[in-house]
Amino acid sequence: MKLFQERSSRKIVVLEKQGSTEYFCKVYDASDFLSRMRNRFFPKTLKEADMLGRLKEKGLPVPEIQGHMLHAGASALITRAIEPAQSLWEVDPSIRGTIMLEMAVLLLKHGFSHRDMHPGNIILDSSGRAFLIDAYEISAHGRIGKREIIRLFAQIFNASNISPADLEKHLVGFQHIDDSATLAAKIVRSALRTKRRYVRKRVKRSMREGSFSTVLKTGNFSAWIRRGEAIDVESIIARHEANLANGIDILKVQDKTQLSRVDQYCVKSYRKSWPFGEPYARRSWKGLLTLVFNGIKTAGPVALVVFKDGRSSLITSVLDHQDLDQFIGESYRTLDMHERIGIARAFGSVIGTLHSRRIYHADLKACNIKIDPETREFFFLDTDRVGQQRHLSKDRVYENLVQINTSIPRFVSRGERMSFINAYAARTGQNPKEVFIRVWELSRTRGILYCSSEGDRFEGWIEK
Structure with a gap:
């Protein structure tokens, strides 16, 4: 017997036989008196056992119940293990959402809803069949009705990387309730409202002592440090200032900001903000966490430091990947067409995800994005003007797309740029041709500016 998982008053124990997992035992044992009394008369695990039995009767894929125990205020549910098994978190993200959508359709068709649908509640057996392993939040x-459909699919939209088109495909069977396109639009709106509130709440909580941050206050500064990061803030700030004074390990120096590398950390110091304005590093910290809590790649947040005199600093993990514009200028032409189109599509998809979640980055240029070409992942930097909006206007959408279009080298072909737009529009539900035409109309009056290893490069759209 060994502990598999533990969260506050609930833990899951593995029961083994001859070295292989045979059973899982879910134990609910609250520490406070009221919760124990409530569980004594209305056992949570018994409620889940009853729901698992009802799901099993309907033919839905769930673990087999082996027993239930109740002792004083504690209770336990024993189920037969599904072995070997793979968590849905370990599955390719491109198919994770589809598996969840198929499970949602199965539940709804049999008259069930789920209030806690996420990848951690689904596993796959050796044949790839999906099983629901947590039934406590399932209701018959x-x-x-429309409410149950919207609530369940909105959870999946927020927990995966699906598009409105993916939703529509799986809503066809509910046409008797509403048109699939109309339902999909309502689901997206509901999901975005929920996600925005959730992210704002988590960002706000990061500014106080809690599960995400620890707070350090001295006579000179206040620091919010990501929990689990064992760093000496004073030492790192002192070494950063020494780097700037001596011209060592400097990444960038501007009037507003100065960046240097200190071991595995990137330290970005900001000048004082305007009177009564929020410190720049705090804005950047909030923007950074807005991306993190939306599942968008960025530099890992480590600490926020605000000095008594109004200066501020942001400490993040170092990203050793190339800036996107430098990668395109130096390595992109060496790739074959298949790889180039693949990168363009991956980039379009992540920008589409950004906009589909109504996230606006006021300086979305290629020099503020890093790329890992091996995994086709993109990391967003310079986050002091990043925010998740109630409504993202068309002007801001096209401003971002034009910023990208005019910050990559001219030699990138229109076909490759169209591949970017196609992937982008697949995420946002827009017409790709209309987007492409509008972006080119707006880009035509601007020149191209990007960074290379030799410095800033300026180009016109017509080669002379």
Whole structure:
């Protein structure tokens, strides 16, 4: 017997036989008196056992119940292990959302809804069949209505990387309730409202002592440090200032900001903000966490430091990848066409995800994005003007797309740029041709500016 997982009053224990997992035992044992009394008369695990039995009767894929125990205020549910098994978190993200959508359709078709649908509650057996392993938040309904459909699919939209088009495909069976396109639009709106509130709440909580941050206050500064990061803030700031004074390990120096590398950390110091304005590093910290909590890649947040005199600093993990514009200028032409199109599509998809979640980055240029060409992942930097909006206007959408279009070298072909737009529009639900035409109309009046290893490069759209 060994502990598999533990969260506050709940833990899961593995029961083994001859070295292989045979059973899982979910134990609920609250520490406070009221919760124990409540569980004594209304056992949580018994409620889940009953729901698992009802799901099993309907033919839905769930673990087999082996027993239930109740002792004083504690209770336990024993189920047969599905072995070997793979968590849905370990599955390719491109198919993770599809598996969840198929499970949602299965639940709704049999009259059930789920209030806690996420990849951690689904596993795959050796044949790839999906199983629901947590049934406590599942409810049975005499009739499934629009509310249950929207709530369940909105959870999946927020927990995966699906598009509105993916939603529509899986809503066809509910046309008797509403048109699939109309339902998909309502689901997206509901999901975005929920996600925005969730992210704002988590960002706000990061500014106080809690599960995400620890707070350090001295006579000179206040620091919010990501929990689990064992760093000496004073030493790192002192070494950063020494780097700037001596011209060592400097990454960038501007009037507003100065960046240097200190071991595995990147330290970005900011000048004082305007009177009564929020410190720049705090804005950047909030923007950084807005991306993190939306599942968008960025530099790992480590600490926020605000000095008594109004200066501020942001400490993040170092990203050793190339800036996107430098990668394109130096390495992109050496790739074959298949690889180039693949990168363009991956980039378009991540920008589409950004905009589909109504996230606006006021300086979305290629020099503020890093790329890992091996994994086709993109990391967003310079986050002091990043925010998740209630509504992202068309002007801001096209401003971002033009910023990208005019910050990469001219030699990138229109076909490759169109591949970017196609992937982008697949995420946002827009017409790709209309987007492409509008972006070129707006880009035509601007020149191209990007960074290379030799410095800033300026180009016109017509080669002379």
